[in-house]
Amino acid sequence: xxxxxxxxxxxxxxxxxxxxxxIIGWKNYDKMGHAVSASxxxxxxxxxxxxxxxxxxxxDDLHSSDLVTGFNIKGFDIPLLNGTAELIKKISLDEKKxxxxxxxxxxxxxxxxxKGLKLDNHLESMFGAGGxxxxxxxxxxxxxxxxxxxxxxxxxxxxxxxEKALFEHIWQHGWVNTAMHGQKQVKKPQDQLTFQxxx
Numbered sequence: 722x723x724x725x726x727x728x729x730x731x732x733x734x735x736x737x738x739x740x741x742x743x744i745i746g747w748k749n750y751d752k753m754g755h756a757v758s759a760s761x762x763x764x765x766x767x768x769x770x771x772x773x774x775x776x777x778x779x780x781d782d783l784h785s786s787d788l789v790t791g792f793n794i795k796g797f798d799i800p801l802l803n804g805t806a807e808l809i810k811k812i813s814l815d816e817k818k819x820x821x822x823x824x825x826x827x828x829x830x831x832x833x834x835x836k837g838l839k840l841d842n843h844l845e846s847m848f849g850a851g852g853x854x855x856x857x858x859x860x861x862x863x864x865x866x867x868x869x870x871x872x873x874x875x876x877x878x879x880x881x882x883x884e885k886a887l888f889e890h891i892w893q894h895g896w897v898n899t900a901m902h903g904q905k906q907v908k909k910p911q912d913q914l915t916f917q918x919x920x
Contacts, residue, residue: 722911724892725763729914730786731888732760732779733880734798735861735873747797750804756865758802759877761885762786768881770874773807780810788914789814792840792884793823820910822887826897829905837901844883846898847890852883 737754738745745752758771758779771779779802783789791798799819803811826843827833844853864873891897891907898904 722915724889724911725766727763727914728785728787729763729790729888729910730760730782730788731763731790731881731885732758732783732794732798733791733877733884734758734801735865735877735880736801737862737865739862748800750801751806753801753804755801755805755807756861757870757873757877758798759874759881761881768878770878773805776802776805776808777810780808780812783812783814784810787818788820788910789818790820790822790884790888790910792887793821795819795821795824817913820888820913822884822891822897825891825907826899826905829897829907830902835902837899840880840884840887842899842901843887843897846900848886852886 735756735758737756738752740747740749740753755773755776758776760769760771760779760782761767762769762782769778769782799812799814802808822843823838823840826838827835830838841853861873861876864870864876887897888910892910895909896904896906
């Protein structure tokens with residue numbers, strides 16, 4: 722199965738307001754504010770950017786995909802989108818259509834609350850320092866508030882690009898690696914895709 726022939730979308734979201742644990746906690750999705758999202762579709766080879774004025778396009782793109790992936794999309798990105806008032810078409814995906822790379826990594830170590838499983842933990846161990854994200858997630862709200870939208874778009878596109886690289890590795894090899902937990906086998910996304918498509 723050729724990955725680049727599959728209708729699979731990688732996406733990532735950034736927020737307007739910093740999560741400080743006091744006024745805004747990690748479950749206050751409606752208070753975080755959606756700043757920008759980006760996606761990559763393997764079949765088309767296209768990257769896309771979404772602000773609130775075209776956010777429903779992201780919903781359409783996700784719903785029309787055979788598989789949707791990202792890092793912590795179940796715990797963060799999808800709830801954030803559904804807590805955004807500007808999104809009219811709420812995200813409603815069957816579990817079988819979602820391949821959350823953080824969730825699969827957590828399953829591989831047998832501990833949902835294990836430390837050392839951030840995206841950069843995976844990227845540094847598997848691709849080196851040059852393959853890591855371009856900055857900490859807390860940078861995005863500052864870029865938004867400073868109206869540095871070009872830099873913000875570059876930031877989210879970099880995140881999607883690195884998540885794409887991680888997904889490609891998992892697709893090909895079926896394992897992830899982190900400094901704390903070492904190499905761990907994870908479920909191959911093509912197995913989930915085959916099940917989803919009914920093959």
